Amino acid sequence: QVDLVESGGGVVQPGRSLRLSCAAAGFTFTDYALHWVRQAPGKGLQWVALISYDGSVQYYADSVKGRFTISRDNSRNTVDLQMSSLRGEDTAVYYCARDTLTGSYSAVFDHWGQGTLVTVSS
Amino acid sequence: DIQMTQSPSSLSASVGDRVTITCRASQYIRRYLNWYQQKPGKAPNLLISGVSSLQSGVPSRFSGSGSGTDFTLTITSLQPEDFATYYCQQSYSTPPFTFGGGTKVEIK
Numbered sequence: 153q154v155d156l157v158e159s160g161g162g163v164v165q166p167g168r169s170l171r172l173s174c175a176a177a178g179f180t181f182t183d184y185a186l187h188w189v190r191q192a193p194g195k196g197l198q199w200v201a202l203i204s205y206d207g208s209v210q211y212y213a214d215s216v217k218g219r220f221t222i223s224r225d226n227s228r229n230t231v232d233l234q235m236s237s238l239r240g241e242d243t244a245v246y247y248c249a250r251d252t253l254t255g256s257y258s259a260v261f262d263h264w265g266q267g268t269l270v271t272v273s274s
Numbered sequence: 275d276i277q278m279t280q281s282p283s284s285l286s287a288s289v290g291d292r293v294t295i296t297c298r299a300s301q302y303i304r305r306y307l308n309w310y311q312q313k314p315g316k317a318p319n320l321l322i323s324g325v326s327s328l329q330s331g332v333p334s335r336f337s338g339s340g341s342g343t344d345f346t347l348t349i350t351s352l353q354p355e356d357f358a359t360y361y362c363q364q365s366y367s368t369p370p371f372t373f374g375g376g377t378k379v380e381i382k
Contacts, residue, residue: 187371189318197310197318197361197373211369214275247317259365260308262329264317 154178154263156248161268169236174248174265181229182206185257188222188233190244191267200246202257203231216242238272245269276300276364280374286382293349295377297362300343306366307345309338312376313358321360322347349379357381 160172174186188200201222202211210222221234231248246268249261277300287293297307305325310318320329322338325345335350349356362374 196376197312197363199363199369199371199373202369202371213370252320252323259369259371260320260323261310261318261363262320262323264319267317 154250156250156263156265158246158248158265158268161246161270163271163273164238165274166239166272168238169234170238170270172233172235172246172248172268172270174231174233176229176231176248176250179250180254182226183254185251185253186224186231187249187251187259187261188231189247189249189261189264190242191247192241192244195244198244199259201233202251202259204257205255235270238270240272243270243272275370276303276366276372278362278364278372278374280360280362280377282377283375284378284380286380287352288382289352289354291352291382293352293356293379295347295360295362295379297340297345297347297374298343299345299364299366302342303364303366305341306364307338307340308363308365309336309347310361310363310373311356311358312361318361352379354381 155177203222219237224231248265250263252260252262279298309322312318326338359378
């Protein structure tokens with residue numbers, strides 16, 4: 153079965169950096185685009201970033217553009233989110249999510265990890 | 275960016291009730307509308323994609339309709355396991371892929 157496991161969350165001071173990782177299993181990793189979606193405590197869902205199946209295309213939400221970088225390692229079946237210049241408003245549970253479409257992206261998320269909590273606080 | 279507006283933001287219903295949640299897009303999104311269910315402390319779960327395509331394993335009491343800018347999620351005969359928060363999401367064109375604010379379905 154498809155399995156996505158996020159790691160790397162924790163408490164970080166404003167202005168500092170943190171790297172999240174998502175380990176994937178149970179499907180042909182190189183066929184699918186992957187996304188990060190976040191949810192601030194008690195709030196709704198916000199799409200954060202997308203990386204294409206081959207890593208050649210990345211998109212970001214305006215709120216993180218220039219501060220966050222999504223990358224993938226197709227030899228290790230992992231997707232990372234490097235977060236820098238963190239702000240209080242970045243505090244959220246960060247989910248890794250698989251796209252439904254192979255070979256491209258649909259921005260429909262059919263499998264999700266359990267999430268990892270990032271708290272930005274001094 | 276395309277804004278997604280859900281209504282109501284919360285509702286109370288009883289087991290066996292019919293529940294309708296609406297979602298409006300700020301611009302035309304054709305049929306690129308998806309619905310997710312989220313239970314407390316859990317990741318969202320895809321229920322419906324492309325307005326009305328039920329995901330495998332989702333009960334047939336869930337259905338979706340609409341096109342263009344106005345969409346509806348209907349749950350016929352609400353079951354105890356359906357009490358959750360529901361989100362619509364648009365996947366039209368280029369990013370960002372925005373979600374609605376959510377509708378919390380609570381037990382009356």
